[in-house]
Amino acid sequence: MRLTSAVLRDHVRLAIVGGGSGGSAVAAKFSRILGASNVAVIEPKATHYYQPGFTLVGGGLMKLDSLIRSEESVLPQGVNLIRSKLSRFEPENNKLHFEESPPLAYDYLVIATGVELRYDLIKNLPSALETPGVCSIYLPQYAEKTFKEIQSLQKGNALFTFPNTPIKCAGAPQKICYIAEDYWRRNSVRQNIHISYNTSLGAIFGIPKYAASLMKQVESRGIELNTRTNLIEVDPEKKQATFELLNAEAQPTGKTIVKKYDLLHVGPPCSPVPVLREAASANSPLVDGKGWVKVHPKTLQNETFNNVFGIGDCANTPNAKTAAAISSQFRALEANLTSVIAGKQPVSEYDGYASCPLVINHNQAILAEFNGDGPLETLPIDQSKPRYLAYFLKRYFMPALYWQGLVKGYWKGPKVIRKLLHLGFSK
Template sequence: MAALRRLWRCHPAGMAASHLHTSSAASAKQHYKMLVLGGGSGGITMSARMKRMLGAENVAVVEPSEMHYYQPIWTLVGAGAKSAASSGRPTASVMPSGVKWVKSSVQEINPDTNTVRTDDGTEISYEYLIVALGLQLHFERVKGLVEGLEHPNVGSNYSIHTVEKTWKALQNFKEGNAVFTFPNTPVKCPGAPQKIMYLSDAFLRKTGKRSKANIMYNTSLPVLFGCKKYADSLWEIVKQRDLHVNLRHNLIEVRPDKNEAVFENLDKPGETKVVEYGMLHVTPPMGPSSVVKGSPLADEAGWLDLNKETLQHKRFPNVFGIGDCTNLPTARTAAAVAAQSGVLNKTIKQVLKKEKPDMKYNGYTSCPLVTSYNTVILAEFDYNLQPLETFPINQAKERRTMYHMKADLMPQLYWHGLLKGRWGGPAPYRKLLHLGMK
């Protein structure tokens, strides 16, 4: 139980991987031209790109985790469509060969002295720094949730330690309320909290239990989805399938012994509602990496403070960032990391040449909204929440082809394209497929 509690308190989003030939626990002071903090999707893809730009001997990655996970597939793991084992590979297998793998946790970042201190006390100095530390999950911020996750009818697709519990809870469901939540914090992959609802609905229909289920989505947000085009389609699905959406409802307590979840009404402070559940899927509150938050690199909210177009730090020009740890005003997804990686690569190349960065990140992100075991709405949009679609079709429609892209093609693109630093998002293909038009 104590070990579980430690996991919930500080579970980094960007769980990463490892490296055979050059991994070592650091002991003496070290120096690198390019130091990458974090071995999640952003850290690994940028270390692969930096290896090509600067040479492997000039690049180091600080990452404690022995395993690297393709987290987008956890939606399907929680619904029984994929195995948890298929989502992970040893960090050693994804770390670019020859790049130094410092198998430690970052304890402190000192941009004034261009140094980083790791948990074993080692000081590493750098010329340039890429921060890719992900975000942190905070299961402990919902009263009773840590205890609740030890019960058979509570799960969460947001951690490798709890995703299989979602599938067990779904299989064990007999009747009553099946409740799905979205917290009152920024989250990674903001479509995922409702994807599992649609899949659960499909599973309960398939197994003949749907008539005994009241499916409920309680979200802290004032909208079902940020980009209106896709939200309109999702509202249609919600109506057709008799799903109940309660906006501005935030989970504040789980009472596992009574199978009760307590929600606050964010529009009516002080008003709470107790919901009995037969199954509960919780998206935990999330927040910035404690290391970033405690450093001069953070904005007032604790996120890495970047220029949203160049991904260069606003105050420290030799510091850059990517992914979930940043304050970029777009949805935190692997697709966003891909698009950011291409821009960041160009930015760094120009900074090294003492040129002014001129390539601009437009906030592109993508969320394959899984709506059943064989359909997906492929949402793609920019900083302004305007659709930025790759294919010359209406992507707000449920499509079987998009499901196969999500379930079969995207994992391959991740392992063999993004993590090798060879996939910067679909922008070139979008231009081609739209015949050069917007």
Template sequence: MDAKDLSPRPARAGNSATQRHDILIVGGGSAGIAVAASLLQRDESLSITIVEPRETHYYQPGWTMVGGGIFDRSQTHRPMASVIPKGVRWIRARVAQFAPDRDAILLEDGTQLSYGVLIVAAGIKLDWEQIDGLPDALGRSCVTSNYTFETAPYTWQLVQSLEEGVALFSQPPMPIKCAGAPQKVMYLACDHWRHWGRLPKIDVAFHTSTPALFGVADYVPALQSYVDKYGIELRLESRLIAVDSATQRATFAGADGEVTRDFDMLHVTPPQVAPDFIADSPLAAENGFVEVDDETLRHPRYGNVFALGDVCSAPNAKTAAAVRKQAPVVAWNILAMLSGTGRHAAYDGYGSCPLTVERGKIVLAEFGYGGELQPTFPHWLIDPTRPSRLAWHLKASLLPWVYWNGMLRGHEWLAGPKILPGAMEPPQTDTAQTQSVTG
């Protein structure tokens, strides 16, 4: 491969012949970039290719802060070429199909790319169409969402302009990325209205499809105290199913049937599913996401396939913090597979959700599989179950810097992989394929 191939400028795939790639990564979001960087930190001689159609990389955790008037939208994006690690080839294209039985993927232009190792980091699909009328209403008619770069500023515009009326906030069934985001926007909005003396004139309601305010019980008391403080009407097991932008009415379905409510502001968290080209592929689990072993993040049937981030089937919280811990695990396990080492790295389900309960305070939720608390900091410094000003400064100042300058560059500060004795379990089938890769 010549010097031009190694530059971060997008390369043309071409469809004249099958192209061979040693390590092929599908997706240039936080997971794809982070795992490429972690691999190169361990072995800078690796030949790595990223397939990603977008020209822009987004810091999605910042969009809640944009919707709360804390960040400017410009702080949450950079050119894709600036974040792809030096030495990694970038093919700007979309994947159409996976063919793991022959170690290949097919691009939309017909190009076939073969690989030695495949890493799938393709993210999650925001399925706006599941809610009747939402696609046409979003971004206007007082309907907004912090889940897109385009509409997050509109959230703050609505919060600032609302002086009285009804503000509704929704959360769909799991899984969603950043399960606390539907509440973060609500608390920041209420804090703003309280500061300006408007909250008594605004009826706020949170309609969540979940049976509890938050999935990890240890954090519920602190969150419930803010629901009570702001006078929020909490509607559990209530799912948004339709939006009428002309009349500004939203319909919810619950155990007692359907209810339609007028609104002056509606913040929607969209239903989220696996991307179509993932769900329809041989790599998919029953839920549509890429099937992986929860600990090694390796595919159980195709031994040279790994997945991480929102697209993998592991039952962890889908957050950028999870990716920060997953990338080193995948990097270690790929190199362990290729070298035949007798040890493997284990992912424990870590995820973090800094819950912004008011401007200047955050409940720093950190937990792993089964809801086990996994605080990074000692209890005397940050009590993970109580609002903290220090946690706010971490979210507002330190974490964005760590994202751009640490995680995306392969620096594994407080995120090194846990190494266990024993090799990874072989795949259930296609063992000959794995032997050919490692041999």
């Protein structure tokens, strides 16, 4: 039986807050271990999106309707789907509180809330997104709008931005820049359009191997790169974007610069969701000072509450926030939560793996795979080179892997495949 509006029972063995990539994977796996009726997923949203596809929708390379499933269809039959909005964590007493339902007690908790897209942190941006020229591939309706804006632009200034906060899929703001440039070039208007990529970071990408390859794209295609530059305000009437200039530590210098735009694509600032920010305000040991779920970076277990784990974008782990990272985190979380349920200690470690297939045109991509130590590549080739194979994997293989593997609790990242392809000499 699925719960759709109210909590009909007061206790479950495992509660999962969030029904996205990580939450769905955990629900699928542990419904098979504990029994579906002993698992509850708290997720008010009725629609589940394959979010890595939004960039391709924005570039006209995928259709939005191919990325959509109902949340009920993604979760295993018999799991308790609770649509009530969570109002407060009470980890000291193993309880969750809701705005319109009685509390739910749990034995074990997995927090998988993702992040909140904070368009509101940029002055005038929420309203500007409804005006011509301003777009963002991070929400479905604006992903579709992005392609319309790209199609309609014939000349002028195209600005692409990357925020001065953590962000989900950090490669996406530059991917859509490359895809747009390729579209304009193939449609013979590129010579009329000035393109700039404006990032708060000090380099085009954080891993030097891939940064070098991406800089070749930037330079050969005439894209202006502005580092340590952060969007803070949009004036849709004047079609102006205001950026603050940052120092080497990404702190504001007090200087700003105003740029005219005909197309403005915004990579939004991101933060923990409100209920986690409120936990931070209450000084809960569940989270750090900003509201990211406080977990051990390798075991994903909360530092204070041993029966609580975090997975995905909401955790304070240092890895890039991508679906690929979630799949590898899931490998560790599954083993560790199973061990803790059995009364033992965590037995597995997340290796920090993340991946970002950097689409650079309509049929090529750079398949960046890495952790904090540098590249961690699956294929026995140089993945920093643009290839059709990488685009094929991104466009056709990875969506199927997501729907049939990750959210069903089977795909745990490419670690085993990587070792096989590297004859056991890779981590």
